[in-house]
Each structure stands twice: as C-alpha cells, then as structure tokens.
Amino acid sequence: MNSVAIVGASLAGLSAARALRAQGFGGRLTIVGAEPHRPYDRPPLSKEFLAGRMTAADLALEGDGEDLGAEWRLGVAATGLEPGGRLRITLSDGSAVEAEGVVIATGAVARTLGSELAGVHTLRTLDDAAALRADLEAARRLVVVGAGFIGAEVACVARELGLDVTIVEAAPAPFARALGPEMGTALAGLHEDHGVRLICGATVRALTGEGRVDGVLLEDGRRLEADVVLVGIGARPAVEWLEGSGVEIGDGVLCDAGGATNVPGVVAVGDCAAWFDPAVGTHLRVEHWTGAARRPATAAQTLLSGGAAVPGSLAPPYLWSDQYGMRVQFAGHTLPGDEVSIEEGDLASRRFLAVYRREGRTVAVLGIDQPRSFTRWRRRVNEPVAAAR
Amino acid sequence: MIPACPLAALPRGEALRLETDPPIAVFHTEDGELYAVDDTCTHQDASLADGWLEGCEVECPLHASRFDLRTGEVDAPPAKLPVRTHQVVVKDETIYVVPSELPPNLPPGVRTGSA
C-alpha cells in the first residue's frame, strides 16, 4: 500500500497514523480534520479544562516535536467517499484526496434538543467547552438534561463553582445504559451527597425563554428555572458524509473484529465505528478513550495486511470518569438481567467494586475509587467460566 | 539511602509504596528483580504501585499507559513523559532505595511538598 488517507484528526485518527508508521507504512499519509485545531484530548473538556485547572495547550495529544510525516488538511471536512480501485475523498473546499487505503475516524457529534436559545449547550469540542465555561461563570442555576457521564462531570464542576444543579433523566435510573439501573442508582447517590438534585423518569417538553434560556419545562408540567442548560443526551456517529459510498452503516460504521468495513481498503476506528465484538456477539459502537487509542493498531494491521480480519479477541470496552474526586472505572458490557455483586467496599461508603455476571461468567466490572482492585478484576472480564474464580 | 522493607515482606509480583516526597513505588517482579520508580504516574495523579505488573513493566491503573521499570520509558499515551527511576539496593536482607537526583516528571497539578 502506497497511500493512506485518514479522515478525522482526533484521538482515533492520530492513533491510526501512529500505528501505521509504527507498523512500517512508509507511503503518503494524509490526515483530514474538520476542526481547525491540532488533535486534542476530549476527556478533560468536562473535567480539568472546564474547571479551569488545565489550559488548551495542556490538551495537545501530539508529543513535542512529534512528526508523522503526514500532510495535515485541517479545517476542511470530508464530504464524500467514492469507492473504486483508488478511493477518492471529496472535501468541503472543493478539492479531493485519493488514496489506496482509508481510515474512517470521524468520531461522534453531540445530540441536541434542537434549541437555538442562548445558554443552551452541548459538550463535544474545545470550542463547546470554552463557551460552556464562560456561561457557567456568570450563572447561578444549571440544569443538565441527561444523566450520562459527560452531564455528570459537568454537574460536578458546576457544583465546585457554586452553582445550583439539577439533572433531569428520562430513564427510571441514571447512568443506566452504561452501568445498569442498580449501579446507576448507586452512583447517583454520590451526586445527591454533593447537593445535586436528580429527577429521573422525566422527559423534557421544551426549553423556555426568549433569546436566552430561562427554564426547562417537563412533560409532567413541572418547570425548572435555569440560566444555563447542558444537553448531555449522547452522541451520534459522524457518518453522514459516507452516504452513497457503499460503506455499510448501522449504529456507526459496521466493521469486523479487525476494523475492516465491507469496502476493501477501508477501515474504521473510534467513536464512529461499530466493531463486531465476538464476546458479546453483536456489533458494538464503543465511545471511550481507550478503544479509540488502542484499536487503531489492530485496524492498521488489517489495512496493511490487505483486509484479512486479524483474529484474536478484543479487549473489553473500558471507560473512566472523574466525579467529585472519585475515580469511576468500568470495563466490559452489561445487559439487562446481569447479576451484580459487591466484591469489595460497600455502597454506603460510595467506594466499592462491583462485578457483573451472566451465566456465571464475569462480563463487566465497576470500580468507584478502587483503582488497585479494579486493575486486577478488569483482567477477568470475559474469561471463560472455568478459569474464572 | 531510604530503607523500604525487609526483602521477605515484598513477595514477587507485589509492589510497595513509600510515603516519601514525592512517593516512590518499589516493585518485585515475577523474575525476582527489584525496581523503584516515582509512584505517581506522569499523566495524572494515579499510584503506579496500584498498577498491573507484567514482566518489567507496570500498567497505570487509570488509563493503562505502561512504564518500563528499567528505564522509566512509557509505551503509549495518554502518558507522554517517562517516570523517574531510582536505584534499589539489597543489604542484610533489607530493600533500600537510593533516590534519584534528577527532577521528577510529576503530572500537572501534583507538586512535591517542598516545591
């Protein structure tokens, strides 16, 4: 392979570039990124950066003097992919890039409620974080729509800044999609300890205000006053640009367990990609840092070897979150009906290690401020039953 | 030279955190080697003694960067800087650490008590 184009210049795209070079790819490398910024790290956007403890410069993902020998096309978006012997990527500035291999790494875009009011935010980019920070500084009341990790982290920072904070969640329990209802409720206790109001099982009918948001109206008629609203209702894969390309899309770009798409010479990585996970038996779109940083090495191998899926098992998805100084860590994938048991610590102290099991097999582990035992338990996720304790 | 612990108190595969300033982690590998590095990860405030020891490498418990205990070098992000290494001496069945005189690579926001 003599040329590769990477679309998306963030964690997954940069990791793919590094992996290709590390695996000996010496050809022409083009990296296309819609944002004007050099690759930066997103997790601190809802944590240290939002809290003012880190600057934009601290977020740089590239090392000092790191040179991948790539042509960077920043500030232009890919608008289409035309398959063929040579793959052709059309760009928003009217130009095009041709390459023999393509890495799709366009990540995800925050879902919105479609409101145009000032004071209503989502959080995905550096620019989003800077705008949210500026608004929080002048605000008294924050309403977070959606009890997911990003919303929860913003709630923490807002409490630190002295704001009155309410989280509204449509599901009966917070964090339920990622952690299951039981552990979601346990983690919610941490927020209540810190004075955050949590309203579950409530859907938002409208955001109110003229020009600027002044409240959130719920379906049940309740109205919450707000100076700032953060909409944290998840993200959708940034794959519209692939329409008509022939690349198969489900919830994200569908890939095999080695990152290959159905189109020869095209792999996908990071938040936009749904790899087939043999341990779970379905395609799973994983939206966490570690997957976006590590899986590109596998995808690069797939691409350079000509598309044969690299056998072997995938590392279980892993995420972390920092809330009120507590380290929240979760590895694996939980489904409704999994059995959850507390193996260390206890719920009352809010410091514990929980293990999720399905048919006797450990399928996921959650640690709240238990980095040491989490590190050990994490390795048992998806072990065959006989080997597990 | 700082006394760490009796050799017998640190079995193979285990790590010990010394409450020095900054703290130091001492590792006893499965192969029987002893190594010491700064305990604080160079990325954020995590204790490497809590990490996963494999061969001569320790994996950070938070974001899984791996540090080579012999050199302090890091293999992959998020950590970018090597961790400072210290010399280990065993005398009379006791483990001692000779702290490095080089400056540490502490993560943003973490300071030594004296600095």
Ligand SMILES: Cc1cc2nc3c(=O)[nH]c(=O)nc-3n(C[C@H](O)[C@H](O)[C@H](O)COP(=O)(O)OP(=O)(O)OC[C@H]3O[C@@H](n4cnc5c(N)ncnc54)[C@H](O)[C@@H]3O)c2cc1C
């Ligand atoms: C606020 C926040 C906090 C987070 N905290 C954590 C955490 O604590 N722990 C954790 O595990 N994970 C966390 N994550 C998730 C983690 O940051 C993501 O998994 C990771 O950023 C995914 O990397 P990516 O490169 O796949 O996608 P992205 O980082 O989304 O990057 C995709 C890039 O592609 C660009 N792009 C999109 N479309 C096009 C196009 N058509 N042409 C060119 N470029 C395009 C985008 O502009 C973007 O720069 C957090 C995410 C956010 C937003």
Ligand code: FES
């Ligand atoms: S704290 Fe060690 S890798 Fe992040």
